[in-house]
Structures are given as C-alpha cells and as structure tokens.
Amino acid sequence: MANKKVNKKDITGLLKEWGQQFAVFAPSRESGVAAMAEWDGKDTSFLDWYRNTVVPPKASFLPPMEEMFRFQKGKEGYNIAPPPKAERSQLLFDVRPCDARAMAILDMTFEQALEDPYYLSKRKSAILVGLGCTNPCESCFCTSMGVSPAESADVDLMLIDIGDDFLVEEVTAKGKELISKTSGLKEATKEDEAKAKQARKASYDKVTRKLDTGGIKDKLLASFDDEEFWEKVAAKCISCGICTLLCPTCYCFDINDELVKQEGTRFRSWDSCGFPNYTKMPMENPRQEKWRRVRQKVCHKYEFYPMTFNVIACTGCGRCIRLCPVNWDITQVIESVPARTEAKK
Amino acid sequence: MEQKLRQEAKALLEQNKVDWIIGFEPGSLKFTATPLITRDKNDTERLIINPFIVNNLADFLTGIKGRVGIVAKGCDSRSIVSLIQDNKVAREDIVILAVPCLGLIDLAKIERLVDKDRDELDDITREEDKVIIKVDGQKKEFAINQTLFDHCIACELPTPQEYDILLGEPRPPAPELEVSGQNIEKLKETTPGERWEFWQNEFSRCIRCYACRNACPACFCQRCFVEETEPQWVMPVPRWQDNLIFQVVRNIHVAGRCTDCGECERVCPVNIPLRSLTREMYDIVDELFQFKSGMDKEAQPLMTHYEQEEAEDLFR
Numbered sequence: 111m112a113n114k115k116v117n118k119k120d121i122t123g124l125l126k127e128w129g130q131q132f133a134v135f136a137p138s139r140e141s142g143v144a145a146m147a148e149w150d151g152k153d154t155s156f157l158d159w160y161r162n163t164v165v166p167p168k169a170s171f172l173p174p175m176e177e178m179f180r181f182q183k184g185k186e187g188y189n190i191a192p193p194p195k196a197e198r199s200q201l202l203f204d205v206r207p208c209d210a211r212a213m214a215i216l217d218m219t220f221e222q223a224l225e226d227p228y229y230l231s232k233r234k235s236a237i238l239v240g241l242g243c244t245n246p247c248e249s250c251f252c253t254s255m256g257v258s259p260a261e262s263a264d265v266d267l268m269l270i271d272i273g274d275d276f277l278v279e280e281v282t283a284k285g286k287e288l289i290s291k292t293s294g295l296k297e298a299t300k301e302d303e304a305k306a307k308q309a310r311k312a313s314y315d316k317v318t319r320k321l322d323t324g325g326i327k328d329k330l331l332a333s334f335d336d337e338e339f340w341e342k343v344a345a346k347c348i349s350c351g352i353c354t355l356l357c358p359t360c361y362c363f364d365i366n367d368e369l370v371k372q373e374g375t376r377f378r379s380w381d382s383c384g385f386p387n388y389t390k391m392p393m394e395n396p397r398q399e400k401w402r403r404v405r406q407k408v409c410h411k412y413e414f415y416p417m418t419f420n421v422i423a424c425t426g427c428g429r430c431i432r433l434c435p436v437n438w439d440i441t442q443v444i445e446s447v448p449a450r451t452e453a454k455k
Numbered sequence: 456m457e458q459k460l461r462q463e464a465k466a467l468l469e470q471n472k473v474d475w476i477i478g479f480e481p482g483s484l485k486f487t488a489t490p491l492i493t494r495d496k497n498d499t500e501r502l503i504i505n506p507f508i509v510n511n512l513a514d515f516l517t518g519i520k521g522r523v524g525i526v527a528k529g530c531d532s533r534s535i536v537s538l539i540q541d542n543k544v545a546r547e548d549i550v551i552l553a554v555p556c557l558g559l560i561d562l563a564k565i566e567r568l569v570d571k572d573r574d575e576l577d578d579i580t581r582e583e584d585k586v587i588i589k590v591d592g593q594k595k596e597f598a599i600n601q602t603l604f605d606h607c608i609a610c611e612l613p614t615p616q617e618y619d620i621l622l623g624e625p626r627p628p629a630p631e632l633e634v635s636g637q638n639i640e641k642l643k644e645t646t647p648g649e650r651w652e653f654w655q656n657e658f659s660r661c662i663r664c665y666a667c668r669n670a671c672p673a674c675f676c677q678r679c680f681v682e683e684t685e686p687q688w689v690m691p692v693p694r695w696q697d698n699l700i701f702q703v704v705r706n707i708h709v710a711g712r713c714t715d716c717g718e719c720e721r722v723c724p725v726n727i728p729l730r731s732l733t734r735e736m737y738d739i740v741d742e743l744f745q746f747k748s749g750m751d752k753e754a755q756p757l758m759t760h761y762e763q764e765e766a767e768d769l770f771r
Contacts, residue, residue: 141660143725160572164724165662174662175692248484248574345492348514350666352724368690379692380662387682400518435670435722436510437482437489 114278114295115302116269121154121276123294125203132201132237135170137163146170146202160245162206162427166358168216170200171233174355175379178228178365183372199235208252208427210240210264212358218419219361228378237288240265241276243313249428251319251441257425260313272305321441323412323422325449330413332450337401343443344404346436351382353430353438354407359415359423362388383407408443456504456554456623460526463552463620464499467524473550474521479508486562486579490515502526504622506560506581509604511716513538513672522548528556530606532615533714533749534672540749540756541712543675553618555626557581558599558607561721568597600634606717606730609635617752639731654699660725661698663691667719667729668705673712673748680704706732710740711757714749 116124125134129149137156138147145165177193205213213233220229242260246252252259262268266285269276277298280286289295298306333339354360364381367374381388383406389397397403415423424440431439460478467473480491480501488508491501492515504526512525513534527535532551538544560581562573569576569590578589586602588595600608609632614625642650665681668674680688681701688704689697706713715737720730740746746757 142657142727143660145660160575175694245572245574247572346490346515348666348669350669350722351662351664352666352722355662355664356724364691366691377690377692382664385665431483433724435666435718437484437487439483439489442483 113280113298113303113306114289115272115275115298116278116295117275118157120294121157122152124292125149125154126151127292127294128201128203128288131198133196133198134201134203135167136203149203156204157241161247162209162243162429164356164429164433166212166356166427166429167202167205167209168213168358168361170202170236171213171229172216172220172361172363172380175377176228178376178378180373180375182374195231199237200232201237201239203239204241205238205265206243206427207240207259207262207264208250208255208257208425209358210238210262211255211257211425212427213238214264215359215415215419215421215423215425216361218421222419237267237284238265239285240268240281242268242270242309244271244309246313246317247428247432249319249432250317250426251321251428252426253314253317254319254321254323254441255422255424255426258310258314259317260310270306270309272302272309275302277302277306317426319426319428319441321426321444323444326412326422326444326447327416329447329449330409333447334405334409336448339446339448340401340405343408343446344401347384347400347404347438348436349384349386349400349403350435351380351384352433352435353440354382354384355380356429356433358425358427358429359411383410408440412444457502459622460504460552460554461499461502463622464502464524464526465496467550468494468496468499472522473524475519475523476502476525477512477515477519477523478502478526478552479504479510479512482507485576486560486573492519504554506557506579508554509559509721511670511672511718514670514718516544516549516672517675522550524550524552526552526554527615527618528554528559529610529612529615530556530714530716532617533612534716535749536617536752537712537714537749537756538672538675539752540754541675541759546752550620551615551618553615553621555614555621555623556607556610557613557626558603558610560586560602561604561607564602564604568601569595600631604717604721605635605638606715606720606734607635609715609734611747612750616750636734638728639735642731655695657727658695658698658702661693661695661702661727662725663693663698663701664724666722666724667702667727670718670722671705671709671713672716672718673709673714674705676708680708702727702729702732706736709733710736711744711746712748713737713740 128134134149135146136149144163146167180191181188220226240262246259260270266282268279268281280289362381363378365378367376384403389395411423464476476493478491479488482489486507490510511531511534513531539546566573569588571590576590580587586597609630611628611630689700713733715734717730
C-alpha cells in the first residue's frame with residue numbers, strides 16, 4: 111500500500127472537498143479558546159499551532175452539554191421526543207495522536223462496557239484525520255504512555271509534516287475509502303517515506319517529560335489506604351474541574367432535568383470526580399475529604415482502568431499539568447507513589 | 456529575600472509557633488511556581504519568591520486546621536484580612552510572612568508580545584523597570600506594564616499592611632489604572648446590546664469547572680448556591696444563560712470581599728475575562744461605600760454589617 115501526499119497549500123482545497131460530504135471540524139481559536147470548531151472554509155492557521163487544543167476533541171462525541179430528549183406531559187403520561195440527529199457525519203481534522211488514543215480509550219467505556227447511543231451515534235460515523243505533532247510541549251509525556259507524537263493507529267488517516275507536503279497514511283479501511291474518493295493527492299515517493307520516518311523520530315525525541323509507570327497498578331493498590339500520602343498529594347489541589355473536564359479520557363457526566371410547566375428537557379453534561387457533590391448522597395458522602403477525591407482521580411486512570419480494560423486511561427497529553435491553577439502535576443504524583451510489598455495499615 | 460523567608464519559615468516550625476507553612480516552591484514547568492503546603496521544616500529549603508508566584512495563597516486558609524505561617528503578597532494579605540473580618544480565620548492563628556511584591560508576570564501577555572508559546576522561551580528575567588525575554592538567541596526588552604497581570608498594574612498594596620514578618624523593603628503603591636482598566640473601559644463604551652452579546656459569547660464557552668470560584672479566597676461558602684437543588688437557582692449544565700447567572704451572582708456574593716487579586720480570570724481555562732466583572736464591582740463598592748476590602752482588619756465586613764444612618768440612603 112503506497113501512501114499519498116498533499117501539498118500544504120492544498121489543504122484548503124482538500125478540506126473543501128471533504129466538506130461536501132462531511133461536517134469538517136478543525137482546531138480554532140475563534141470562540142476564545144482553542145477547540146475543535148466547524149471549519150470556516152478558509153482558516154488553516156491551526157497547521158502552524160505550537161500546541162494542541164485546550165478543549166480535547168472528545169467534546170465532539172461527548173459534548174460539555176447535550177440534550178438527551180425532550181418530554182411533554184400528556185394525558186396519558188409523558189411524551190418523549192429524542193433530539194434531532196445530526197444531518198452530516200463529522201470529519202475531525204488535526205487530531206493529535208494523544209487525543210486519538212484517548213478516544214480509543216473512551217470507546218472501551220462507551221462501546222465495550224455498555225453501548226452509549228449518544229456517544230456512538232456521533233463517534234461511529236465520524237472520520238478522524240490525525241496530524242503529527244512537530245513541537246511537543248514541555249507538559250507532554252505521551253511517549254511514556256505508549257503514544258508517539260507523530261504516529262497513530264487510532265485515526266482513519268494520519269498526516270505527517272514532511273516539509274512542503276504532508277504525507278497521508280491510510281490507517282483504516284474507512285480512511286482508505288475516503289482517500290480513494292479524494293482528488294488532488296499525489297503518490298508519496300520513497301524519499302517522502304524516509305522524511306516521514308525521520309519526522310516521526312524527531313518528534314518522538316522532542317518529548318522530554320518522562321514517566322515510569324512500571325508496576326503502578328499494584329503500587330496504587332497497596333497505597334490505597336495511605337491517608338498520609340494522599341493528603342500530602344492533595345494538599346494544594348483546589349478541587350476545580352479543569353484536569354478532569356478537559357482530560358481527553360475522562361468521561362463522567364451528570365444528568366439533569368429542566369422542567370418548565372408541562373414541558374422539559376433532559377440534559378447530560380460533563381461532571382468531575384473532583385467535585386465534592388459528585389458522590390453526595392442523601393445520608394453521606396464517601397468522598398467528602400479532598401484527598402479521597404484526588405485519590406479517586408489518580409486511581410481511576412492508573413489502577414481501575416487498567417484492571418478493567420488493561421490500559422492506563424492517560425495518554426500523556428499534559429493538559430492537566432499545563433492548565434492546572436496550582437501546577438498539580440500527575441507525573442510527579444505517579445512517581446511519588448511508594449513501592450510497597452504490603453498494604454499500609 | 457528568599458533566604459530570609461526560608462530561615463523564618465523554618466524557625467516558625469521549629470519553635471512550634473505554627474503547624475503549617477504555606478508558600479511557593481518551583482513549579483514543574485518553565486516559569487511556574489506551585490503552592491507548597493507543609494509541616495516539614497526541611498521543605499522550607501524549597502521556598503521561593505519570584506515574579507511567577509501567581510496563586511493567592513489565602514485560598515488555602517479556610518481549608519486548613521491549625522496555626523499557619525503564610526507567605527503573602529499584598530493581594531494575598533488583603534484576602535487574609537478580609538477572611539479575618541468575616542471571622543473565617545483568627546488573626547492569632549496566622550503568621551504573615553510579608554513579601555513586598557514587584558508584580559506578577561502574565562505569561563499570556565508575554566506570549567502575545569513575542570508571538571511565541573511559553574515553551575519556546577529560553578528565559579524571562581525581571582529588572583526594576585523592565586522585563587527581558589530571551590528567545591531564539593535574542594534578548595527582547597519590554598516595559599514592566601506590558602508584561603504584568605492587569606490586576607498587578609492596578610495594585611494598591613504591593614506590600615502587606617498587616618503582617619508579622621516583613622521580608623524586604625516595602626514598596627509604595629503605584630497603580631496605573633488607565634493601563635490596567637483598558638479592557639473594562641472599552642467594554643463600557645459599548646451599548647448595552649453589544650455588551651449583552653459580548654458576555655453571551657464569553658459565557659458560551661464556560662465549562663463550569665468552577666476554578667474561578669475555587670481559586671477565590673472570598674468564595675468560602677460551604678455550599679455554593681449553584682449546588683443548591685431546592686430551590687435550584689441555576690441549572691448545573693454549562694448553558695450560557697446559566698453560566699452568566701452563576702458568575703453574576705458569584706460576583707455579587709464577593710462584593711466587598713473581592714480584593715482584585717485577579718485569580719478568577721487567571722485560572723479560567725477558557726479565557727473568560729472575569730476580572731472585567733469583578734474589578735467593576737470592586738470600583739462600584741468603592742464608589743458607593745468608600746470601602747476597599749482587606750485594607751483594615753478592624754473594619755466591619757461591608758455586606759454583613761449595618762449602620763443605622765445607612766437607612767436613609769440604602770433602604771428606600
């Protein structure tokens with residue numbers, strides 16, 4: 111299978127062509143924050159961005175807020191109307207490998223563990239076009255989490271910067287099919303492939319933050335009751351939701367009804383285990399103390415998810431480090447988990 | 456200043472004058488500092504003071520049990536005083552280690568000035584009247600007021616008034632309100648309709664992470680009104696209308712307590728210019744009541760105190 115290439119100047123044309131079939135989304139700062147937004151038909155400045163979006167592309171499939179259904183009180187109970195389905199499938203352009211892996215991790219929960227129609231209806235029809243990072247950030251540690259900044263098996267097509275062109279790799283059958291219907295692509299030469307190989311390695315080597323996750327599942331298991339350790343780790347956390355809501359693998363949501371007279375809407379929206387109310391129940395709250403919530407967050411990613419799906423639910427995107435108001439750093443926390451043979455009493 | 460801080464902090468713990476020290480240590484990323492909250496005297500070796508100690512440490516006081524030695528810039532000290540006024544902390548439980556503050560460097564402004572990501576910068580150094588940025592092997596100089604947070608440019612109290620140990624030469628206040636208030640003035644020149652549209656856009660991207668509230672020392676409610684369910688004042692979904700109500704009510708709740716420390720705006724991950732609301736409220740409070748929060752620990756808290764003679768003006 112020979113890969114294709116596309117000249118950087120032709121990206122506008124490429125996206126326009128794809129736009130005839132898909133709703134094309136690409137990184138944008140138009141809203142005031144870097145996030146995936148419906149492509150405006152001209153802006154390709156995101157190709158030069160140094161860093162990834164602040165809002166992860168999970169928001170395309172699990173939006174911060176979505177309507178689940180509307181309901182109306184009728185004579186014989188409630189009439190329920192599902193939300194209108196999106197007319198066109200999404201094509202997400204410039205998904206970074208860390209975020210692509212994160213969506214594969216989300217699939218385990220929303221497809222394998224249970225079938226979530228809201229997530230899957232958007233996710234299954236979407237095309238992911240990856241773009242390799244050329245400048246990983248100081249907060250990035252993807253290479254420690256099994257992700258390479260300019261390689262991905264979790265997208266349909268993968269683009270790699272090889273100078274004037276992007277090499278276009280067909281990763282999935284879906285990607286291959288799209289390419290077969292796309293005009294204006296050239297065959298990649300052996301030279302291009304060599305450049306891509308070099309670019310992958312160069313990006314990989316630029317990721318300087320390292321995290322040793324060896325044995326972390328067992329270490330966390332043994333440290334579960336170490337209140338002193340967790341209190342120390344949690345001391346500076348202010349219990350906001352930044353690190354969870356903006357984490358590409360966090361998927362918790364809350365469900366709320368809004369009822370006005372006889373009509374209502376059921377919403378689901380992002381929720382965070384960092385919030386005290388997350389586990390609040392009528393009689394008690396098992397995670398009233400901050401350290402229990404911080405422990406939950408860490409253990410969910412590095413202990414519980416591996417127990418259930420055999421994968422750490424962190425891809426090293428570094429958002430939680432970079433965006434944290436107090437510079438609470440997951441890599442420091444994971445490295446400080448004590449190695450023990452037995453659980454501390 | 457750092458050496459003195461380390462000695463004093465260590466001594467406070469050694470002499471059992473405090474149970475905790477709250478200060479700053481180097482952060483894990485370039486140009487960052489991170490809060491250090493410790494009972495271990497050896498940790499005091501890591502305490503630092505530099506133009507990146509951005510957090511308002513007073514935020515941690517209400518969540519901690521015991522006596523605390525706290526590093527305080529002017530704004531932190533005002534928040535501490537405000538908490539004392541509200542009886543949230545007791546003066547005798549706190550030892551204030553006062554830092555005469557030179558102002559804090561706003562990395563977002565630096566990024567805009569040099570059109571580079573913070574990761575691409577080699578160095579940022581602060582001198583008395585300028586900031587020097589090393590990037591791509593070149594040195595670029597900028598005037599202080601181009602590089603500081605707006606709330607620092609507006610600072611009325613660089614050196615804490617209320618303190619126990621002063622860590623350096625006091626600095627006189629030199630607020631430049633015209634520079635610091637540019638965004639707010641621009642907003643005030645727009646029509647109410649334009650302003651409504653502006654805030655609608657801004658609040659459309661709020662994700663309700665509550666970092667603004669949680670980073671705010673004045674937001675000390677045990678239970679925030681947004682979490683009330685009976686009645687439910689706002690929906691907990693991030694819809695712009697609910698987001699706006701949340702922020703407006705939060706702003707009213709901290710009126711007379713907000714010290715314009717700028718934390719709400721700094722921590723917002725989606726860049727909502729929250730200080731445009733809080734600073735305006737700060738100025739309104741000053742204009743209506745001649746009250747600046749956190750300046751005098753003996754003063755009665757503005758919103759929970761009532762003088763008989765106020766009746767004429769306020770209760771009509």
